[in-house]
Amino acid sequence: DAKTTQPTSMDCAEGRAANLPCNHSTISGNEYVYWYRQIHSQGPQYIIHGLKNNETNEMASLIITEDRKSSTLILPHATLRDTAVYYCIVRSLKAAGNKLTFGGGTRVLVKP
Amino acid sequence: DGGITQSPKYLFRKEGQNVTLSCEQNLNHDAMYWYRQDPGQGLRLIYYSQIVNDFQKGDIAEGYSVSREKKESFPLTVTSAQKNPTAFYLCATKFRGWADTGELFFGEGSRLTVL
Numbered sequence: 691d692a693k694t695t696q697p698t699s700m701d702c703a704e705g706r707a708a709n710l711p712c713n714h715s716t717i718s719g720n721e722y723v724y725w726y727r728q729i730h731s732q733g734p735q736y737i738i739h740g741l742k743n744n745e746t747n748e749m750a751s752l753i754i755t756e757d758r759k760s761s762t763l764i765l766p767h768a769t770l771r772d773t774a775v776y777y778c779i780v781r782s783l784k785a786a787g788n789k790l791t792f793g794g795g796t797r798v799l800v801k802p
Numbered sequence: 803d804g805g806i807t808q809s810p811k812y813l814f815r816k817e818g819q820n821v822t823l824s825c826e827q828n829l830n831h832d833a834m835y836w837y838r839q840d841p842g843q844g845l846r847l848i849y850y851s852q853i854v855n856d857f858q859k860g861d862i863a864e865g866y867s868v869s870r871e872k873k874e875s876f877p878l879t880v881t882s883a884q885k886n887p888t889a890f891y892l893c894a895t896k897f898r899g900w901a902d903t904g905e906l907f908f909g910e911g912s913r914l915t916v917l
Contacts, residue, residue, distance in 0.1 A: 722904060733806075733892050733908030734845070777844065781904065790906055792837075792844035 694778045699797040702772075708765040710796055712778030715759040720782045723754060724790065725763045727774040734777065734792070737763065768800045805829065806909035808893050813914045815887075823878045823912045825893035833896040834876035835906065838862060838889045845892060851876055852898065880914060888916045 695713040702708040714723065722741050726734040738745055738752045740761075745752045751764040765772055777795040806827045815821045825834065833852045837845040847860030851870040865884025870876050880887045893909040896902070 724904065726906075731890070731911070731913075733894070733910050734906075735908070736905045739904065790845075791847075794842075794844050 694780055694793055696776075696778050696793065696796045698794065699799070701799045701801055702765075702768045704770060704800055704802050705767055708768040708772065708798060708800070710763040710765075710776050710778075710798065711760065712763070713760045714778070714780045717758050717780050718782070721780045722782070723752065723758075723761050724779045724781065725750070725752065726777045726779065726792075727772075728777065728795070729771075729774045737776075768798075770800050770802065772798065773800045774798060806893060806895055806907060808891075808909035808912050810912060811910065813912060815914065815916055817916055818882045820882060821880050821887075821914065823880070823891055823893075823914070825876045825878065825909060826874055827876075827893075827895050827907075827909075828874060829895055829897075829907060830873070831895035831907070832873070832898040834870070835894040835896070836860075836866070836868065836876070836878045837892040837894065839892060839911075840889050848878065848891075887914055889914060 722739050724739040725737040728734040737749050738747055740752045754761045775795040775797050777792050779790050809824045835850040836848040838848055839845050846862050848866050849857055849860050849868040851857035854873050857868050857870050865881055867879045891912045894906040896906050
C-alpha cells in the first residue's frame, strides 16, 4: 500500500471549516483514499473514501487532486466533538489480507 | 444492538502470564482483524482472518496467537513471549462480498497493562 504524509497537528476554530491535507504521491491506479478518525481512547471511525472523484457524505467532503497525488478532507463546520486524530490511508480493495496501514495521523484540536 | 464487543475494556496482568482478549461481532462480517496501538502511534496489524478456521499473521504477530472457530468470534491471546505487551488493542471487522467498500468497523478497544 502507498505511504501517506500528513501534518502532525493542526488547530481549528469551532464553526469554521477544517481542511486536512494528505500527500500520497506514490498512489497507484487501483488504490482508494480512506479517511478515519480516532477520538481519544476509542476505536477509529470511518469517515469517507474515494478513488478519483470528489466525495461528500454527512460527515465530510473528500477532495482528490486530478493527479491523485494528494487529497484534502474537509469538515465543513467543525465542532468540539471533531477533536480527534485523523488518519489518511491509501489501499487497494483487492490488497492481500485487506490490510489498512495506519500512520501517525493528524491531531486536530477544535477550539471554542 | 449490532456491533463489535471487546472485553475486557481494561486488563492488568503480571509478567509471564498469558491473557486472552475477546472480540465478538454480530454484524455477520467475514473478515476480522486485531490491531495494536502504542501511545501517540498509529495502528499496527497483529493478525487477521478472512473466513472461519483461517487466519494470517500481520506485521507484528510474534508473541500473539488467535483462533477463528466461529464467524462471530476472534479472540487474541497475548502470550508471555510478547516482550512489551502493554498497549491498546483494537478489534475490527469488514464485510466481504459484492458490496465490499473496504470499510473497517472497529470495537472500543481493550487496554492491557503489564505490571
